[in-house]
Each structure stands twice: as structure tokens, then as C-alpha cells.
Amino acid sequence: MVSQVVAAADEKPQQQLLLSKKAGCNSHGQDSSYFLGWQEYEKNPFDLVSNPSGIIQMGLAENQLSFDLLEDWLEKNPHALGLRQEGNSGASVFRDLALFQDYHGLPAFKNALARFMSEQRGHRVVFEPSNIVLTAGATSANEALMFCLADQGDAFLIPTPYYPGFDRDLKWRTGAEIVPVHCSSADGFRVTRAALDDAYRRAQRQRLRVKGVLITNPSNPLGTTVPRADLEMIVGFVAANKGIHLISDEIYAGTAFSDEFVSALEIVAELDNPTDVSDRVHVVYSLSKDLGLPGFRVGAIYSSNAGVVSAATKMSSFGLVSSQTQYLLAALLGDKEFTKGYVAENKRRIKERHDQLVEGLREMGIGCLGSNAGLFCWVDMGHLMRSRSFAGEMELWKKVVFEVGLNISPGSSCHCREPGWFRVCFANMSAKTLDVAMERLRSFVESSSNVTRRAAAAAAVLPARSISCPLAIKWALRLTPSTADRKAER
Numbered sequence: 001m002v003s004q005v006v007a008a009a010d011e012k013p014q015q016q017l018l019l020s021k022k023a024g025c026n027s028h029g030q031d032s033s034y035f036l037g038w039q040e041y042e043k044n045p046f047d048l049v050s051n052p053s054g055i056i057q058m059g060l061a062e063n064q065l066s067f068d069l070l071e072d073w074l075e076k077n078p079h080a081l082g083l084r085q086e087g088n089s090g091a092s093v094f095r096d097l098a099l100f101q102d103y104h105g106l107p108a109f110k111n112a113l114a115r116f117m118s119e120q121r122g123h124r125v126v127f128e129p130s131n132i133v134l135t136a137g138a139t140s141a142n143e144a145l146m147f148c149l150a151d152q153g154d155a156f157l158i159p160t161p162y163y164p165g166f167d168r169d170l171k172w173r174t175g176a177e178i179v180p181v182h183c184s185s186a187d188g189f190r191v192t193r194a195a196l197d198d199a200y201r202r203a204q205r206q207r208l209r210v211k212g213v214l215i216t217n218p219s220n221p222l223g224t225t226v227p228r229a230d231l232e233m234i235v236g237f238v239a240a241n242k243g244i245h246l247i248s249d250e251i252y253a254g255t256a257f258s259d260e261f262v263s264a265l266e267i268v269a270e271l272d273n274p275t276d277v278s279d280r281v282h283v284v285y286s287l288s289k290d291l292g293l294p295g296f297r298v299g300a301i302y303s304s305n306a307g308v309v310s311a312a313t314k315m316s317s318f319g320l321v322s323s324q325t326q327y328l329l330a331a332l333l334g335d336k337e338f339t340k341g342y343v344a345e346n347k348r349r350i351k352e353r354h355d356q357l358v359e360g361l362r363e364m365g366i367g368c369l370g371s372n373a374g375l376f377c378w379v380d381m382g383h384l385m386r387s388r389s390f391a392g393e394m395e396l397w398k399k400v401v402f403e404v405g406l407n408i409s410p411g412s413s414c415h416c417r418e419p420g421w422f423r424v425c426f427a428n429m430s431a432k433t434l435d436v437a438m439e440r441l442r443s444f445v446e447s448s449s450n451v452t453r454r455a456a457a458a459a460a461v462l463p464a465r466s467i468s469c470p471l472a473i474k475w476a477l478r479l480t481p482s483t484a485d486r487k488a489e490r
Contacts, residue, residue, distance in 0.1 A: 022173065033397060034059065034164035034413040041407045048433065056437045059407040061220065061375045062428035063255070063292035065349040069342050070291070073332060080331035083324065097323040103313050105134040109326035112333035113300060117285055119339060120254045125265045127302060133312040134326075135299040136319030138251045138286035139169050142214075144315045145282055145301060146174040148308050149245050155179045155208040156247070157199045159191045161378075161414035161421070163220045170214070179203045179210070180415050188369065189222055189378075191215070191230055196237050212245035212280075213238060218252040218261065221414050221423035222378045223354075223371030228262045235267045239277040246281045254290030254343055256373035257351035265302075279305040287329070289375065290346070296325050350375065350427060353434070357426040360438040364445045375427035379408075382420025384448065393419040404444045406437055 037059050046054035074081055083097060084090045104110075107129070114127040135141040150156065152175030158166060159181040170176055181199040183189040196213070203210045213234060217226040226234075238246045248264035268274050268281050283302040288294035298321050301312050333339060357377055358368050369378040385392035390412050397410040400422075411421035426434060 025172075032164050032167065032413050033394070034409050037397075037401060037407040037409065040401055046405065046433070046436075048430075048436070052436075053405065055401065055405045055407050056433060056440075057407050057428060058425050058437060059409045059423070060428050061289065061425050062294060063289055063346075063350070063375055064429070065353060065427050066292060066342065066346045069345060070332075073335070073338055077331060077335075080328050083327065086331065093327065097327055101320075101323045103317050103320065105132075105321065106323060106326040106330060108334070109330035110134070112330045115336075116333045116339055117253075117300075117302070120290065120343065121261065121263050121266070125263050125269070131302055131304055131309055133301040133303070133309055133316055134321050135301060135312075135316055136297040136321060137288060137294070137299040138249065138284050139165070139299070140316075140319040141284045141286070141299040141301045142166070142169050142247070142249065143174060144312045145247055145284070145308070146170050146176045147315060148311045149247075150174065150176045150211040153177065153208065154211045155203050155206075156211060157181050157196065157203070157213045159183050159189075159195070159215060161189065161221055161411055161416040161423075163216060164409065164413045164415075166214075176211075177208055179206075179208065181213075182417055185369075185380075185418055185421075188224070189219075190227070191234060193233055193237065196234070200241075210241075210244055212247060214247040214249065215264075216249045216252070217264065218250075218256055218373035220252065220374060221376060221409070221411075222369060223374035223376055224369070225256050225259060225261050225373050228267070231262055231264055231267045235264065235271070235277060235281070238280060239271075244280070246277075247284060248281065249284040251284065251286045252289050252374050253285065254346065255350055255375060257347040257354070258372040261373070279303075279308075282308060290343075296329070297321060298325065298329065353426050353431065356431065356434060357424065357438075360434075360442075364438075364442050366441075366445070376423050376425040379422045379424045380420060381422055382418075384445065385420055388419055390419045397422070400441075400444070404440050406440060 038057075041055045041057045041059070044054045045051065046056040077086075079086050079090060083094045084092055110129040110132050114129045114132060117127045118125055133141075133144070135144060146156075155177040156170065157179050160183055162180070166178065170178060179199050179202060181191060181195045183191060183195060200210055215226060215234065217231070218224060219226065235246065238244055246264060250263060253261055253263070263283065264281055265283060268278050271277065281303075282305070284299070285302065286299040287296065288298070297319075301308070303309055303312070354371070354377065361368060361377075361379060365383075367380045369380070371377055381396065382388060385396045393410050393412055397408070400406050400408055408425075409423040411423070412419065414421075414423065429437075
């Protein structure tokens with residue numbers, strides 16, 4: 001019996017010995033609650049008809065609001081889907097597309113993408129197709145930029161809260177590090193120069209060489225566009241530090257439904273001497289959010305730095321966009337009348353769905369950070385927690401997932417320093433499903449209000465306790481409760 005136990009204990013280490021260090025390391029970030037919530041959803045996905053008691057996915061920033069517009073275009077333009085030339089000849093292009101394509105991509109698609117990216121920014125920025133590198137989505141684009149700009153152990157400064165996937169996308173294979181730029185709810189989580197300077201100093205104390213700043217604009221998870229003044233400050237910070245770059249992930253550019261979206265490239269163009277910094281500012285884009293096409297795996301790096309374009313183009317051979325996809329999207333994006341109408345209508349629908357969520361939460365007494373973009377809201381549910389701590393946040397999150405049946409993302413997975421914030425997505429479901437989600441949450445709030453009030457009253461007579469940093473949280477906190485846990489939580 002003892003020998004059997006020893007053999008079982010040795011089995012996993014022996015298996016690990018057969019793998020590379022990268023395959024065996026745990027730096028992928030898959031044990032974050034952001035990904036673990038998805039796993040629970042996949043075990044029991046909600047369906048209005050077949051599984052009405054299942055978990056509703058509100059942790060996925062997917063845009064399903066305008067599929068009918070795309071499907072209508074495809075019906076009217078069968079040549080693009082059928083791989084035929086437009087016009088009277090209707091000749092097949094299958095053989096041309098089936099053969100090997102250059103890593104640079106189809107010229108027709110890059111031209112159409114460059115024009116579309118400019119259209120999303122009100123034509124205030126001109127994109128040169130030769131400066132575009134095509135990638136298999138924004139994930140590949142961000143990782144490629146890490147490989148281009150940072151060596152293993154180098155660091156990028158990223159404002160918090162930030163997209164949880166960055167811990168995987170930027171660090172896992174590259175060996176790069178992330179130093180958080182801590183932002184506060186006191187000023188709407190805006191990036192300040194003081195916060196940037198603090199992050200830079202912390203990186204230096206850790207003996208990390210800072211190679212750049214990465215921002216998401218519009219912000220994921222905040223759902224806000226970065227104000228022009230803040231962009232000017234960030235570009236100024238980069239310009240003043242000659243050895244660093246700025247990556248502006250603008251994947252949600254076309255979702256800004258109120259106020260003007262300002263690209264980092266606009267700020268650079270307005271500088272007295274833009275050449276001082278233009279080759280150190282790089283934009284990441286994708287069609288996953290604005291067109292709702294994450295499955296097409298179409299991303300892009302835009303850079304005026306010839307060295308970055310050259311190196312990233314070589315790297316793109318590991319994640320090319322298929323020629324068939326490029327041909328189809330070249331036709332779709334080349335239809336200027338369609339794209340103009342689509343962009344306007346898509347923004348209108350996003351705002352409508354956003355307002356539906358915000359109003360529903362407001363009626364329950366739940367507030368949100370004011371937002372004007374994105375496919376989600378940054379929601380303050382701190383008053384529903386039994387304690388203002390990250391343990392309290394995790395406890396509430398598990399209740400929302402397992403009892404309420406909603407998969408939302410806790411702020412600690414986004415490295416937010418203040419417990420109680422959650423990212424709640426609204427565009428990956430029908431309006432009817434969102435109504436179901438709101439009704440479930442309303443019932444939960446009403447049933448727990450008395451308990452919350454009692455806990456708040458008790459906490460008022462206790463001495464104040466310090467809040468620990470989310471980085472100290474160990475994801476060893478079990479996600480799936482045991483039977484005893486479930487009973488206790490009820």
C-alpha cells in the first residue's frame with residue numbers, strides 16, 4: 001500500500017519532467033477567477049428554453065448586438081462569401097486564395113482595414129497600410145509587441161484595473177513583467193502622473209527595466225474613453241523617458257457611444273515635434289469587438305517604427321489571418337456606405353443595452369462608474385459584501401455565480417486595489433436574457449438586504465481594519481464549493 005501511495009505521488013512530477021519548463025509553469029493565469037468563472041458557466045450554460053436555470057454568461061465581452069446587419073450584407077453580397085470576383089464575370093478566386101500568401105497580407109484587405117480604422121476615429125488619423133501588421137487577433141498583436149519591445153524580465157506599466165487576460169497575453173511566453181499603475185475610484189480610476197511616477201519608481205526598486213506603458217482606450221474593464229488631457233499627460237511621460245514605448249490597445253474604439261474617442265496617434269500628431277516620440281507609440285486593433293467577429297481572429301499592430309513592423313511581420317508567420325477571411329472582409333470593409341451605417345447603428349445599440357443594464361442596477365440600489373464605451377460596466381457592489389475586504393469580494397462573487405447564476409468578473413481579477421467592484425458584460429446576450437439576469441440579481445439583493453444591514457451595523461462598532469492588496473490573494477481559494485460550503489452559503 002505504501003509503495004502504491006509513493007508511486008502515485010511521484011507520477012505527476014515524473015510527467016512534468018517530460019515537459020518543458022514553460023509547459024509546466026503556472027504563470028498562464030488560468031487559475032484567475034476571470035477564467036474560472038467561464039469554466040463554471042461552460043458546465044451549466046443558460047438557455048431560455050433548454051436550460052432556463054443555468055448560469056448566464058456576463059463575464060464575456062462579446063458584441064452580438066449587430067449580427068443581423070452583417071448577415072444582411074452577406075445576403076446582398078454573395079460573391080464575397082462565395083469567393084468570387086464582384087461584377088459581371090463573377091470569376092472564382094478560390095485557387096488564388098488557396099495558394100501560399102505573403103506574410104504582409106492581402107493588399108486589398110490592408111487598404112480597407114486602414115480606411116476603416118481611420119473612419120472609426122473620425123478621419124482625424126490617417127493609417128498607412130504599409131505600417132499595419134496583421135495578427136491572429138489582438139491577443140497575438142499584444143504578445144508580438146512584447147517580443148519586439150521587451151526582453152525577459154523587462155516590465156510594462158499598466159493602469160489598474162486592467163483586462164485580466166494581460167497576465168497571460170503579455171507575460172506567459174515572453175517572460176515580460178507587469179507593474180501596475182494604481183488608480184483610484186476617488187477620481188474615477190483616471191491615470192495620473194503621480195501614479196505613473198510611483199509605478200516607475202516601484203519598478204526601479206524591483207530592479208526591473210521599464211520598457212513602456214500599455215493602456216486600453218476605451219478602457220477594459222472601466223468602459224470609459226481616456227480623456228484627451230490624460231492622453232497628453234501619458235504621451236508626455238513617454239516622451240520624457242527616452243527609453244520607453246506606449247502601446248495603446250484601441251480594440252474598443254468603435255464602441256464609444258458618447259463623447260469623442262481620441263486615439264493616442266492624434267495626440268502624437270499634435271505635438272510640436274512628433275518625430276521625438278512617433279516611433280515609440282504603437283496601436284493595437286482588432287475586429288473582434290467593433291464588428292463582433294472574435295472567431296475570425298483578425299487583429300493588427302499599427303506602428304511607424306520600421307524595426308517593429310519588420311520584426312512583428314516575421315512573428316506574424318506563427319499566427320496568420322487566413323486569405324479567405326481577408327478576402328471576405330476586404331469586400332465588407334470596402335463598402336463605405338455599409339460601414340458608415342453599421343458604425344452608427346452599432347453604437348446606438350450598444351448605448352441602448354448599456355442603459356438597460358445601468359437603469360436596472362440603479363433601481364436595485366447598485367451604482368456604476370459613469371461610462372461611455374465598451375461592452376460592459378464597472379459596477380460597485382461593495383455594499384452587498386459582508387466585509388469590505390477581498391475575502392468578502394470573493395465570497396460575494398461565489399454567491400453570484402452559484403446561487404444567482406450570473407458569471408461576472410470580480411475586480412480583484414482585474415488587479416483593482418479596492419474590493420467590491422465587478423465587471424458586468426451586457427452585449428453578448430439578448431435583451432430578454434438581460435432581463436432574466438436583472439430579475440435574478442434583484443431577487444438576490446432583496447433577500448440579502450436585511451443581512452447586509454445587520455452586518456453593516458455590526459461593522460460600525462468594530463475598529464477599522466486595513467485592506468490588503470489583491471496581489472496578496474492566493475487563488476488557492478477554492479472556486480467550486482463543496483457540499484458543505486454550498487449549504488453554508490445558502
